[in-house]
Amino acid sequence: MKFADRIQRFQANVFADMDQAKRQALDTGQSLIDLSLGSSDLPVAAPILETISQSLQDPSTHGYLLFHGTRSFREAVAAWYEQRFGLSVDPETEVLPLIGSQEGTAHLPLAILNPGDIALLQDPGYPSHAGGVYLAGGEMYGMPLLAENQFLPVFSEIPTEVRQKARMMVLSYPHNPTTAIAPLSFFQEAVQFCQDHDLVLVHDFPYVDFVFSEQKMPSILQADRHRQCSIEFFTFSKSYSMGGFRIGFAVGNADLITSLRKIKAIVDFNQYLGILNGAVTALKTSDAELQQTLSIFQKRRDVFVTALAKIGWVIPKPTATMYIWAPLPEPWQQQSVEFCKQLVLQTGVAASPGAGFGPAGEGYVRFALVQDPDTLNTAVDRIDSFLHT
Known part of the structure; x- marks a missing residue:
């Protein structure tokens, strides 16, 4: 069976690899905290x-x-x-x-x-x-x-x-x-x-x-x-x-x-x-209602960034979006894919490797703020154990 040449461009997919790593983590009994996808967990109005x-x-x-x-x-x-x-x-x-x-x-x-x-x-x-x-x-x-x-x-x-x-x-x-x-x-x-x-x-x-x-x-x-x-x-x-x-x-x-x-x-x-x-x-949603949604994500941003700072991972607070774009700590600076694979396999916390967004993304990891504050704090506790053991 022969396929078009254009399909070759899509053979390597970092996010497909991460999806497999998430499945492996679940298969080994990890409880998953998925911060890898920017899919809002809030209900539709x-x-x-x-x-x-x-x-x-x-x-x-x-x-x-x-x-x-x-x-x-x-x-x-x-x-x-x-x-x-x-x-x-x-x-x-x-x-x-x-x-x-x-x-x-x-x-x-x-x-x-x-x-x-x-x-x-x-x-x-x-x-x-x-x-x-x-x-x-x-x-x-x-x-x-x-x-x-x-x-x-x-x-x-x-x-x-x-x-x-x-x-x-x-x-x-x-x-x-x-x-x-x-x-x-x-x-x-x-x-x-x-x-x-x-x-x-x-x-x-x-x-x-x-x-x-x-x-x-x-x-x-x-x-x-x-x-x-x-x-x-x-x-x-x-x-x-x-x-x-x-x-x-x-x-x-x-x-x-x-x-x-x-x-x-x-x-x-x-x-x-x-x-x-x-x-x-x-x-036709009012600005006040949209502001409520924004306030929820702003609180999550503050909780997550503050918790990371307490474990020594200091990141400036982002001014927009539902993400944290974090420079990787040592010794992971140029290993974003391996960092994310090992993080989810060992702790159940899933994030997106910066390399998946392009070569200039290497050295970063993206966390999506799609969990409640308590869960975000739990995620940082697990990240702490991963970085310091």
Whole structure:
């Protein structure tokens, strides 16, 4: 049996290896504390569930859902962008429902890249960003994100020969895994760079509500108000704890939306209408309710970072996201995969190795704050025993 060459890009997968290590830990009797996946443990809000429940009783929602049947959802997205960012968006030509933002980042390269074209991606970055490029036959150039640069790429350091072959750039702030945030001035610089080099600018925006300060995160479209080169993806998985419902959207340049819609039409119909109705309710969630969710994760962040400091692992408190991006202690600095494997096998605490997010992620480990404070304290106790025995 022969398989396509493109599948070879996906043979090695750090996260599949970690999943196997978690299974081995369970098989040996370890009680698992899984801090490896950014899947919120919080319940979906009752009004959202009630809207979906009511939709289930309506047989007219049970069939295929084509684009024009999503208009109410698209109008709600446009209203949310205007309320949130002061941006006027055309729901007919500039909004597209998605089955999570990962669908967008995985499928858009099929509409942008020809074989051999280059995509400029963050290193470290979310793995599906690279996966979509490889599926399209493209090549990846990793823009290193370094602590000394506040985990922002330096566009002037991209080689000329790379710029000449590049067709798209993917950014994501607040950033997974580094927890960094970016100001509007950085996005303005990115937009100018992409316009100067005829690049599509993609912004993956799942953590817009996960910022532990008064600072509001800008949309990439605030830096590209005429939407000349940009598209932005949002998911309901984080802010509204709807990961299992697989619902998101794209907003941006009308030609990019049309191209992605063509790809989507080949791959799938739309999400179930009842889930879109629930998402409309979610977009009407008050700032106070969103703040309650943020407060829960801020408390978890404080508990976890404080507990780590008590065992000698001192890490600055992250300003955003639901993660801790921790430089590894000695003697593990360049062994993130082995550190995470041994940690889960010996203690049951599962984390994500930095190397799984790209070469520049080596030397770090990512912990997801998806457990209650008592469980996080227990996890740190186990980490302490692992590091000091």
